[in-house]
Amino acid sequence: xxxxxxxxxxxxxxxxxxxxVVTARAQPLWELAKEDKGTxxxxxxxxxxxVRDRLSTDKGIxxxxxxxxxxxxxxxxxxxxxxxxxxxxxxxxxxxxxxxxAGFDVSGCVTTTKVGKDSTGWKSIACYTDxxxxxxxxxxxxxxxxxxxxxxxxxxxFTDCECAECRKARGxxxxxxxxxxxxxxxxxxxxxxxARAVNPNVKIIIKYPQWYSAFHERGYDVVRETADFDRxxxxxxxxxxDNGRWGRKMQYEAYYIMRWLGxxxxxxxxxxxxxxxxxxxxxxxxxARQTVLADAKxxxxxxxxxxxxxxxxxxxxxxxxxxxxxxxxxxLVRDKPLRGxxxxxxxxxxxxxxxxxxxxxxxxxxPLVPTDEIRTNVKAAxxxxxxxxxxxxxxxxxxxxxxxxxxxVTDGLAAKLAPAVDDKNLLVLNVGGQPxxxxxxxxxxxKPIRDKLLAPLGIQFDAPNKVALYLIGDHCVVVENFNxxxxxxxxxxxxxxxANKALVLPVDGQAEFSFTSGKxxxxxxxxxxxxxxxx
Ligand SMILES: [Zn+2]
Numbered sequence: 263x264x265x266x267x268x269x270x271x272x273x274x275x276x277x278x279x280x281x282x283v284v285t286a287r288a289q290p291l292w293e294l295a296k297e298d299k300g301t302x303x304x305x306x307x308x309x310x311x312x313v314r315d316r317l318s319t320d321k322g323i324x325x326x327x328x329x330x331x332x333x334x335x336x337x338x339x340x341x342x343x344x345x346x347x348x349x350x351x352x353x354x355x356x357x358x359x360x361x362x363x364a365g366f367d368v369s370g371c372v373t374t375t376k377v378g379k380d381s382t383g384w385k386s387i388a389c390y391t392d393x394x395x396x397x398x399x400x401x402x403x404x405x406x407x408x409x410x411x412x413x414x415x416x417x418x419x420f421t422d423c424e425c426a427e428c429r430k431a432r433g434x435x436x437x438x439x440x441x442x443x444x445x446x447x448x449x450x451x452x453x454x455x456x457a458r459a460v461n462p463n464v465k466i467i468i469k470y471p472q473w474y475s476a477f478h479e480r481g482y483d484v485v486r487e488t489a490d491f492d493r494x495x496x497x498x499x500x501x502x503x504d505n506g507r508w509g510r511k512m513q514y515e516a517y518y519i520m521r522w523l524g525x526x527x528x529x530x531x532x533x534x535x536x537x538x539x540x541x542x543x544x545x546x547x548x549x550a551r552q553t554v555l556a557d558a559k560x561x562x563x564x565x566x567x568x569x570x571x572x573x574x575x576x577x578x579x580x581x582x583x584x585x586x587x588x589x590x591x592x593x594l595v596r597d598k599p600l601r602g603x604x605x606x607x608x609x610x611x612x613x614x615x616x617x618x619x620x621x622x623x624x625x626x627x628x629p630l631v632p633t634d635e636i637r638t639n640v641k642a643a644x645x646x647x648x649x650x651x652x653x654x655x656x657x658x659x660x661x662x663x664x665x666x667x668x669x670x671v672t673d674g675l676a677a678k679l680a681p682a683v684d685d686k687n688l689l690v691l692n693v694g695g696q697p698x699x700x701x702x703x704x705x706x707x708x709k710p711i712r713d714k715l716l717a718p719l720g721i722q723f724d725a726p727n728k729v730a731l732y733l734i735g736d737h738c739v740v741v742e743n744f745n746x747x748x749x750x751x752x753x754x755x756x757x758x759x760x761a762n763k764a765l766v767l768p769v770d771g772q773a774e775f776s777f778t779s780g781k782x783x784x785x786x787x788x789x790x791x792x793x794x795x796x797x
Contacts, residue, residue, distance in 0.1 A: 291585055295334035296365070302592035303560040304585070305337035305533065306330060307371055307414075308357070312567045313340060313349040317357040326566060327364050333578060334585045337367040337560065339414055342406040345386065346376030354409055370410030372402055375418050383422030384480075390421050390448045391428045400452040407457035407464045415453070417471035417497050420445060420480040441481030442610070449490060465492035469535060472497035472511070474519045475617040478610035484526055484634075485609045494527040496520050498534035498553045499564070501541050508540035510698070513548045513744055514624035514730055520556030521600070521632035522607060533560030538574045544790045546577035547584050548744070551767060551792050554591050555732060555740060557598075561588075580768070587767045594764060594794055598735030602629035603670070603715050604640040611651035615695035616674050619646045622697040625744065626708055627723055628670075628715060629731045638662050641718040646672040646693075663687050668714045689714055703727055725751035729787075734794075738764070741773075741784070742792040749787050755780035755797075765794040 295304055308317055308326070316322045317340070330338065338361045342349050354370075361368045375386040378395030388395045406413050421441055432440040449468070457464050468491040470482060477484060488494050498516035501508040516534065524531045534553035538546055553561045563569060569578050605620050613619070623644055624630050630644065636652050638661040649655050649671075656679070662669055663685045671679070672693045689711060693700065705726050712723050723731050725741070726749050732740040743749050758779045766773050773793035775784045787793060 289331045291334035292331035295336045298589045299336050302589055303337050304334045305339060305560055305562045306335045307339040307565040308341060309565050310341045310344040310347050310349040313353050318353045323357055323360045333582060339369045339371040341371035343402045344373035344375060369412035370406045371414040372406055373416040373418055381421055381423035382425050387421055389423035389425055390444055391431050396448055396452045400456045403453050403457040404460045407461040411463045412465045414467040414469055417469050420482050422480045438478050442478055442483040445481035446483055446486045467493040467495050469495035470523060472499050472519060475613040488527050493530050493532050494523060495532050496523045496534045498549055499536040500549055501539055502545040505540040512621035512625050513552055515618060515621035516549055516552035517556045518620045518624055518632050520553055520558055524557055526634050533562055534558040535562040535564055537564040538568055538577045542573055543576050543580040547580050550581060550588060554588050555595060557595050583769050584767050587765055590765050594738055595734050600631045601719060601733035602631045603642040603644050604633055605630035605644045606633045606636045607648050608651040609634055611648035614647045616646045616672055616693055616697060619693060619697040622700040624730055625728050627712060627725050627729050627731045629733045642668045642715045644670045645675055647674040649675060670715055701727055720756035722754040738796050740794045743787045746789050748789055751784040753782045759797040761795045761797045764796045767792045
């Protein structure tokens, strides 16, 4: 309803309609989010401490519901346990029922920090070889399953303990094998089985952390655990890539891991989860865009309490402006096959000194197709040292090269290929054990790499470093400028096309372009701006 029509309605029908109109207008994102939740769900988490401090009075719940509605959040995760604290049953059930009555979907959550015997490694992580710790975990999940039909496990469900008891139980296995076997067994015996015994309807989500290069070292086994659990979720919290404290993660990582686990989990893969730590408005919303661009069905804003302090309110204010655009982006990518350069990371593969190299390669304007398996029937491929996990690597590489498929390998992998492969279709990317150095490659350095790898896809792309390209289905392309400066770029198709601007984020961002025949010339894309074109 536009302003003019609603004004007429009010004049004719009177104060009741006026009130309704005002109410609907006050919560436009809530109305939009309810309408569009088949495309994308926005959710948040109330950690156990928030349940105690912010959801234990009706006033606190009213405030939380109001914040959610203003943010387009339609799904509330209400947590029963974190950091050794168990939220009270009365508070959990009351909050659950109030949110449901207000029209929300409601789920539970457990964060397995300070559960029992401490690990010798990460702080707050437990030793799950320890029997009393296993029993405590079981109690926590039985308690939670008695109240909720869906339970998320936040990404501390791992162990890196190397205590005497663990060493003895490990025998002659590697630590990685032992920790994976242990977490698979404890998940089955102490989480899934007992929770389902208490509540046969319960669905349990394992949420994988964002640190995918090291999953198997600490007991996350994405193959067996994905098979065992009902659903999987993904940590997409890249934060600010220039903030030293928070790991210096590339924005593309959120996209890579969400797509990679989406491939592994298939229909089981639910949403991506990111937080405000170490971010400012621009980097905060980049996490949302990458999560949605990677076909997440849901995005979780961790967490209510954290978003009310520090940079949280400014981040959320900016996110709210982008939410209508994020729904559009979700509709553009939903279930569309990706085109591009196959970028396989076999599960449980060691990264050696090429940790997260996929994320940096994605920042170079090479449209990756994240996958878990090295397949030979692809148009182009990128293979780092992680590919060594595949015992048939050499054969597969030979098949691809013989077929004329361009393959980009890292110098780390090239050094291990035996006998040394020399082929005109093989390109070597000099990483030097420092993936971050790839960000220093110039536009001129990148041109021959892009030209070679994109030729079989029938496109050419030219842009500075840190401008990512995504080929979504057969009629959509997304370009995202992660630089703090405006850029120019060009994208050339081997066939004539007619391009239309489908979306620009942020809402005040600009992407100016012209096209002649098959060539799109971006004369200006503003800093930290995403543009989606359909053709
Ligand atoms: Zn131990």
